[in-house]
Amino acid sequence: MSMSTAATATLAVTKVDAPTIEYGKLSPILIIAGVAVVGVLIEAFLPRPARYRAQLTVALVGMIAAFGAVVWLARDLPDDHRGSVTAMGAVAVDGPSLFLQGTLLLIGIASVLLIGERRLEPAGGDAFAPQAAAAPGSQQEKDAAAAGWTQTEVYPLTMFSLVGMLLFPAANDLLMMFVALEILSLPLYLLCGLARRHRLLSQEAALKYFLLGAFSSAFFLFGVAMLYGYSGSVSLDKIGVASAGAMDNDALLLIGLAMVAVGLLFKVGAVPFHSWTPDVYQGAPTPITGFMAAATKVAAFGAMMRFFYVALPGMRWDWRPVMIGVAIVTMVAGAIIAITQTDVKRLLAYSSIAHAGFILTGMIAMSDAGVSSTMFYLVAYGFVTLGAFAVVTLVRDARGEATHLSHWAGLGRRSPLVAGVFALFLLAFAGIPLTSGFSGKFAVFQAAARGGAGSLVVVGVLCSAVAAFFYVRVIVLMFFSEPKVDGPTVVVPSVMTTAAIALGVAVTVVLGILPQPVLDLADKAALFVH
Amino acid sequence: MIETSSLASGVVLANEGGGGLHSVAASGAYSALWLVVGLPLLGALLLLVGGKRTNAFGHILGTAMALGSFAVGVLMFVTMLGKDDADRSVDQHLWTWAPVNEFQADIGLHLDQLSVVFVLLITGVGSLIHIYSIGYMAHDENRRRFFGYLNLFVAAMLLLVLANNYLLLYAGWEGVGLASYLLIGFWQHKPSAATAAKKAFIMNRVGDFGLAVAVFLMFTTFGSFDFADVLGGSASASDGTMTAIGLMLLLAACGKSAQFPLQAWLGDAMEGPTPVSALIHAATMVTAGVYLITRSAEIFNASPDAQLAVTVVGAITVLFGAIVGCAKDDIKKALAASTMSQIGYMILAAGLGPIGYVFAIMHLVTHGFFKAGLFLGAGSVMHGMNDEVDMRRYGGLRKYMPITFVTFGLGYLSIIGFPLLSGFFSKDKIIEAAFAKGGTSGWILGAVTLLAAGLTAFYMTRVMLMTFFGKERWKEAPAGAPADWHEPHPHESPTSMTGPMILLAFGSVFAGGLFVLNESFVKWLTPVTGFSHGDLPMSEWAVTGMALSMVALGSAVAYVQYARRDVPAVAPAASLVTVAARRDLYQDAVNEGLVMRPGQYLTRLLVWFDNRGVDGFVGGLAAFIGGTSARVRKVQTGFVRSYALSMFGGTLLVVACTLMARMA
């Protein structure tokens, strides 16, 4: 913090260069942002009956186009696979950004297919409240339902959230990261509160998610302020340079990194910042839960890796022990609490907490292998999660989705295909060989072991064993229990949900049997731009 | 799925093998090698995943996949013919499944002169049996599933013989075990079939355990699973290790190939549909043990003790199977006993070392032809006789089923070693090799093989006579027949069934002659297995003469007993030996007394111990975790403020720990 040089620098600024922005390199993000804005315009100008098709088409076409843009940018990466920074250093276009953006877009496509599903409700409509503003149980709500209203705002909201997610792992300065964090979170808060059934739970989920999310953003922002105070910049590169030679007097740096880490750990649902996860996952409309569970993790882990790998590589001996502790607590708590859960969505929520711990294991390795294995895990985990929540939307009784585990007893007898697919996803969660879960766990544990975090691997394997217990318990329940007489029925979905589930199954099986191409891709994409 | 993706992953150069297996990376026509396994696997996937939708064309699809695989196999063979000995074996590295420092779980294929023989046998005979099954299973409502399992079997068996490392071989080994289990129990509504499937599975597990231990030993000794590394390094390892690996491989071979003392499952396995018996339990899967031993030749060459054990097992089984075969009235069980005995020949030959490997494989191939033909013939007979299997209720069928009679007859002549037929050449070579081993053991083994040749002639003549000659015993109702008994109307089977039988009969007649012509088979396999002429203590003609006289003697005794006299419709009381043979030489009683009962006591003891000790611990641990879980989940109070508190506390903790980490 040399005041004199900074002062002369300020004096020297007489002419301001107009900032340059390489729009081509930002095209995936810009396309989705454009799609979101068009979605708002559709709400404003198209008649109600035409909106559904228009929204769905625009969203899907936009995401496919953005995916194409990602592929195009990835082909343009130089041979050493180091990318470049753009938008005045605010956004990085490098291997990890593009890999995770591609993953996010694929997850987004599958999620929009789930969100657009309209075959499951017996009275018609989708998973969202016909009129969110109407109080639950009011006459107004009944009228809206009778009129067959649907909320197509969910599509632009999802797209806005996706914009934030695409930006989050690519953000190369902390201000951009904060803005991306808010862009991805704010629409999600709203989406969580829009469920058609169990609206009180849904609104409660939104409230909890919002308050805690805002609380955690405040920590994140305070951490950013501290790091800015330490280094005089919010650019990750500059923080990296400043922190490389960190000496004793750097409480600002340590507090800052800890508090930024808290904000990121909240988003991935690591213990002890996990408490929102089960409640929000349970209360949110299930397609949104799937989207949130899969995509938020991908984005947040991407941002976390960039933060630690680019801004704080020199500080690893300070943050690694803490993160190892968090990872251990996360795996243990997630696996143990999940054992006694009785609701499928809560069970999957705790399972996602445990998985956050497994993914942290890969990140902590602090090597290229750590980055690539984490990214591979995120792909594997994202599609399994999305698929599992998609299956949850199918098992229904008169009150909507039958999420209590006791209702799932004997499902394998009644509907072997659906139960079989769900069993496959559970086996993948448990990390049984020949599923993507095994390949992913294998990769992160291997990276962690090489990175010198052997203790973490031991805990991880033990927790996997505990976790396998409750996954297998559900499989046993589905296949070896007598079905209940008044049990739920499995609704036949439209081609959209089927396609999303099929994508999940395909990724799960292919990454289990033939992980190498994707591992290779992740390896190539493992270098952060500095 | 796998097919396309392995294309995508491309074919990359495999590491050059050192030692036993020199091979080059697959290129040119060879790059289609993965299709050999891929096609039937795709078929199995489509049929088993596709479910009822594929019912209409499932059998066609399954057969097409087998034929396609055969076509690719022929392409491989032709390509190989056009190359020099040195360039004939190739490796195709498909992808690496789980790479960890030294642990390389590669998915790679290895094709050489030995495996191509198996590929042709498996896909060739397999295709014929697929075609046969179209007719045989025409009225079974689960025909599609049957073809799915058959394809699965073919794929797994091909994986077994094409794997380029022991780990992948193990995968194929388990795969054929699974397919065999599914197919034996295909008619699971019959309790006997379900029990037989279980019995086969369990006895196979014993063998699989041996293979698993052998693979572990290899990895700890050589640090690799690759054939190239293991076999190439076998000279450097200690004798004790080699013997241990060899004995474990032998245990594996005993399980899969129904060799003494793990032979008991094969007879019961005949509960499966007859095409299954022909394909899996005669021509291919049961020969996997012979493949395993021959493939691991370097290991056995390095350990005379293990070799001796192999020959002893082979010799015992040769006689065991032959004796049991003499007394069986169930046509399929008689053939099963014969299979056991014939595989005993092959194992015995493989145990002789370089003087025997080639002939073990040669007999394996000719046996594949004639035994598959015999089984299909038996199936054809059953098809025309209301699924009757008791030969005492056959007789005089030659007039009603001429094609079956002729093809079965040719298979019969071949198996007993009628001069110039396939079986004659291959069996004669094994007998010669046994004598050529030299020393006392050579004489003993030679005598055993000769004796078994005589017994083979006896029981096969007996089968032939009881089935196709003599009085038509099926015309009278059996004692204690059900009220709705009606006289069977024997008839010839449809073309889809007789066609494969005719083709197999050609093989039974001509294959052996082709193989010995110009010593082509020996020359073909020598680069892989090695070959040395033994020291025959007498002239070759003398051996052939002795063998033929044993055959003549056996046939004559059978003729006297079963053609000159009437065959009683019910098995008559007989001597102790016959009774013992009828009861499979008390194999089940022995198993029960020696293994099952003590096993049960041991299990009970373990269960008791498990309940008190292990379960106490495990159960306690589970209860502890469950209790912890029940308590910890209460932390999730539902109040957002307490969540915020936990976050706040967590933040303080993280900040404090980060600061502390610097202090420490």
Next chain:
Amino acid sequence: MNPVNYLYLSALLFTIGAAGVLLRRNAIVVFMCVELMLNACNLAFVTFGRMHDNLDGQIIAFFTMVVAACEVVVGLSIIIAIFRSRRSASVDDASLMKW
């Protein structure tokens, strides 16, 4: 005046905000406390900007204000929706989901 004093004030405001989140029941007040925490961050940014003699801190403060405004929009709509269905804005009432 030493700018470090503003940092102390910022930390104090942040802590007061956090304590408010933990202690207050009314969702609106809780939310206001979060806003207080964000503003405490803003103060810190501006102070650091002054200490480093660059403008980044002040620019970031503007960004934070915009983000906070967006948060208000979303947050109030959620709180109003839940107030309509429950006739209460107490965060302790919304505790149907637990364990």
